[in-house]
Amino acid sequence: MTEKNKNEPAPGGIVAEVAQMTEVELREHEAEVADVVATDREFAVGQGETLLEMDNVTMRFGGLVALDGVSFDIKRGEILGLIGPNGAGKTTCFNAMTGVYRPTSGQVLLEGKPLGKTTKHKITRKGIARTFQNIRLFDEMTALENVVVGTDARHKTSVVGALLRLPRHFAEEKAAVEKAMALLEFVGIADRAGDKAKNLPYGYQRRLEIARALATEPKLLCLDEPAAGFNPAEKDELMELIRKIRDDGFTVLLIEHDMRLVMGVTDRIVVLEFGKKIAEGTPEEIRNDKAVIAAYLGVPDDDVA
């Protein structure tokens, strides 16, 4: 995460101040940032209750069955790992949850209510946010602007309000920028806040996706292989970040191939293979599960690090 463009002037502002801070000041500052990141979050409300439920979801593409009667729950406040060999249907799960695809049969329930025909942007506002396996940022926007688009999911300014700059517009803009700045600090990329997304280093782009998704104030944050292409040190940093996100009160669903990362950070794991759920349990249980071991023996085992 240290990669930088050599031509860039060193940042000043808050970023420079943070670099000068003592351990104690840093702690305090981080706490403040975490506060802004999760403002309206009601901590520990309904911890352990079911947040999202996949109820017998089947997803067919022509003859191909990408998901075959998959059922599992995500509980409030947990980090749930979703693993499986390539093509197992993990991303398809995300797509079914976020409204990209409608399940061929079965349903997805958020807080007990079926999502049914809810459109994508409404699902986001109901509280499911995601990142993408192939990074999909708004390339022409700066990092800060990207995150503010996420906060817009909660904004109510109308087109007329924006046109005439009514008071709500200013209030929302101000709050959005504050929040977006805190989010960039939270994920650790504030020093490049003013760069266009497409000009950011790869690791920054991955983190920016997480910041943008968090900006929508999700109840459930879905991360699709956030550590793909990272080296071990970067993976450790990411693990730290995911824990920080959970500690801030978010629920996380994590797709990840790297077993060390998954085992290290998740509370529970669901394993898919060929669209079917083959196991579910704590990292410890999954590590010793015969079906899982068999599934992973079939693939080149640099996945099973």
Add this chain to the structure above:
Amino acid sequence: MTTTKTPSTAKPPTAPWRTSISERWNNLSRFQQWVILIPVVVLIFALPWLNPPILTTEPGYDFSIAMFDVARYCLIAIGLNVVVGQAGLLDLGYVGFFAIGAYVAALFTSPDSTLWKIPYLAAVPLAMAITMVFGIILGSPTLRLRGDYLAIVTLGFGEMVRLFADNVDALRGNRGFSNIGAPPGTRENGEPLFVNFDGKPWYVLCVAVIIIVLILAGNLERSRVGRAWVAIRDDEDAAELMGVPTFKFKIWAFVIGAAIGGLSGALYAGQQGFMNNQKFDVLTSVLFLAAVILGGSGNKVGVLLGAFVVAYVPLRFLSIAEWKFMIFGVALTILMIFRPQGLLGARQRLLAYGRQAYQRLVGRGEMVSSDTAMSAEKGGLMNGGSGAPK
């Protein structure tokens, strides 16, 4: 960090003079910017009276009317830029909205029309309102389409409006409408202020309208609306998944573009005083689009520059006017090869408090690079994650 997957951190080479101008401009305080802007605006207003020898189109073409034509194109380019530049929706039928605006002004003010007459200044907002309705009518079914399909449907819309004007009796085809209304006001000698042989008052009116529209468009740009548009332009699916109601904001882009098109049509009809079905062909649409793309779609200064070139050059060099489509065609082709983003690349400021935020966070403004949405490398290096560790 696997460097092979790193998208280019090296900035594409940009013209140093341009970067420095825009950077220098951004480093000025708001106050300093106004100190520079106000004299420039005064100078622009005074152009028809100054009639500077290097700019003049006389004796071939009345300079004040030429300047009104240029201003009209600027207004059109701003409107089309909302649709094409900001929201990224290719609209080939923009002339349709322009025509509807012009016809509404004619129908409600010309004695040749059988409709109820209203003052010109009331007909202008009415023209905008009606074109907005047409924007919704055209947008609702078509904005679910993407890219090429949208271009074809809008092309058809432009043609439909023209065919209507040709064939519906009430629109008087080639005979047209004369004595179209104008704003009130008289000169010292008692003659009306707004007459079709003097472009000066029309020019001043049009520039004032442009300034208001630019301010309002700027307000939209630095709000959730402008951000939604750019998000849609960059990646519509991702925008939708980040909570942007894309369809709604695309309709708004269309409707706002339509309103500005209608407004410029109404101004045009008023200045001309006479209007028939002759000026609304596809080529005019293409010319409008050329203005936007030439200057740099998504860049307000750019599209004003593009509109100036497209409107002014044929009036200044009358001998080449009949070759204008060929000349612009060749110029655009060359431009697209060497500078696909247009003369000035897209750059929008999308935050009302952006300046303060960047200053506070990193102690400087944002990195303004002049490369754009349409630059060729887009996506090419972004496939890093797709492979996943196999």
